[in-house]
Amino acid sequence: MSLLVIGTLAYDTIQTTAAKRADVLGGSALYFSVAAAAFQPVQLVAVVGRDFRPGDLQLLEQRGVDTSGVEHADGRTFRWSGRYEADWNTRHTIETQLNVFEKFDPKIPSAMRSSQYLFLANASPLVQAKALDQVDHPAFTVVDTMNLWIEIMRPELLALLRRVDGVVLNDEEARMLTGERNLLKAASLVLGMGPRYVILKKGEHGAFLMGSDVHFSLPAYPVGMVVDPTGAGDTFAGGFMGYVARAGNLEPKTLRKGMLYGTVAASYCVEGFGIDSLKERTRRDFDVRYDELLSIVTP
Amino acid sequence: MSLLVIGTLAYDTIQTTAAKRADVLGGSALYFSVAAAAFQPVQLVAVVGRDFRPGDLQLLEQRGVDTSGVEHADGRTFRWSGRYEADWNTRHTIETQLNVFEKFDPKIPSAMRSSQYLFLANASPLVQAKALDQVDHPAFTVVDTMNLWIEIMRPELLALLRRVDGVVLNDEEARMLTGERNLLKAASLVLGMGPRYVILKKGEHGAFLMGSDVHFSLPAYPVGMVVDPTGAGDTFAGGFMGYVARAGNLEPKTLRKGMLYGTVAASYCVEGFGIDSLKERTRRDFDVRYDELLSIVTP
Secondary structure, eight states, X not given: OOEEEEOOOXXXXXXXXXXXXXXXXXXXXXXXXXXXXXXXXXXXXXXXOTTOOHHHHHHHHHHTEEEEEEEEOSSOOEEEEEEEOTTSSOEXXXXXXXXXXXXXXXXXXXXXXXXXXXXXXXXXXXHHHHHHHTSSOOSEEEEEOOHHHHHHOHHHHHHHHTTOSEEEEEHHHHHHHHSOSSHHHHHHHHHTTSOSEEEEEOGGGXXXXXXXXXXXXXXXXXXXXXXXXXXXXXXXXXXXXXXXXXHTOOOHHHHHHHHHHHHHHHHHHHTSSTTTTGGGOOHHHHHHHHHHHHHHHOO | OOEEEEOOOEEEEEEOSSOEEEEEEEOHHHHHHHHHTTTSOEEXXXXXXXXXXXXXXXXXXXXXXXXXXXXEOSXXXXXXXXXXXXXXXXXXXXXXXXXXXXXXXXXOXXXXXXXXXXXXXXXXXXXXXXXXXXXXXXXXXXXXXXXXXXXXXXXXXXXXXXXXXXXXXXXXXXXXXXXXXXXHHHHHHHHTTSOSEEEEEOGGGOEEEEETTEEEEEOOOOXXXXXXXXXXHHHHHHHHHHHHHHHTOOOHHXXXXXXXXXXXHHHHHHTSSTTTTGGGOOHHHHHHHHHHHHHHHOO
């Protein structure tokens, strides 16, 4: 089934304890697309500046991402700069330059408006709602968000949550959104806000999926060496949505398998800088690691 | 198969953000025994002082714990006092009084020396080795330890590890023992120290088991409300060993099921103060929650 993502393309400056790299291709929609495209074609709507490197769009095209919905605006591409501490759990944002993303007014090309599977990557809930308005009758819409929007645009976010099927949150966001520390209770409260499904991401501690007909908890894939965790959450969402869209149904079994593929995708992501490792991975690689993860988590 | 535990019986003073209780029955061997006894009879070797309440031994007897190996020494029972912060992850030890445990010289009654399954709960590696010396030919010996012994008795601990089949460690202990931050690599390094199996406990983030023929990772049971996490690690070990000893084999399937039962036992433990909740749980309760956990973690 057709899969559409609306989000950011960016250039990131990333500092780990081992290395620092400037202008690394990034953004929520980038990580999502590269992961999801291992499963099936992906349609991408985003905005970039005049400085966006043509080769970076080609990379996406070669991966099977339709970039005809990428708008080229006057100005510079979105930029994010951050630094990780040695334990990876602490991330310091050094700078965020919205640049062309500040006035992003998503325009979904008519050919993409009939998309069945829709991922609204992190953006202001107003931008996400504008994108959602333009899609005819999506069968499965999942939204991501961040602490900033929970804080400064809570009413708009709550309005959006009533219109979507699923939401992905990390532990901190779930607690902030619900005011509940216990993640199980927080997830239940989120379900009361509208979505049928909530995916709660806990980074190196795994993730769980909760819905009226499914409750599935999964540890992370045991990665031998983390190089750069940037984009792992969006990559998880990409692996999950890519698999589910390919399967074309929302059976609990499909959603569970999607969680495993999301976990596999995230593990490949963190093994390289930016998408260095992820972009080399084929569906075959995903399947090999899926089988390994399955053997580790099956009781 | 017969199951023997050597460890502490204690009176704990526990402070959470919600409550404070003094002289709560506790100790590593207490939590282990109460959990394991849900599966089969347990033999207990420990030392208590003259102040130990007879009713506390009766409680164990009624649960199916043979306390004939509990030595009554002159002096006071081991006491520990600690405080938890609101997130449960930070525990402050306020005071440890070894009391009669300081000169504990374990004497295994002759009737218990042929035990097949042996758990050496946290104690100095020298005390643990003395206990191990007195058991004829255990089929499966598992040892627990703590940061203190890793720091001040490393050679003695390493010598003991070469003599046992399994070791349970929490994440901090695994990192301290191996000098490796990555838990997967840390577990591999521990296996190189002698044991055939290592169980790595990550508290609310679950646990994993690694051995030459098995690698199994499991999230924690999603507890709705934590009341007191004291003893959860020993309770996990008790549920694990109790099930495995009852099954009487070390097949990977058995060890995996043991991990689930350990997780279930720990979840009951943290739902009450001390053993308040745990001690009320029958094998039937364990099985009900086992099935629930199984449904949550099965892909």
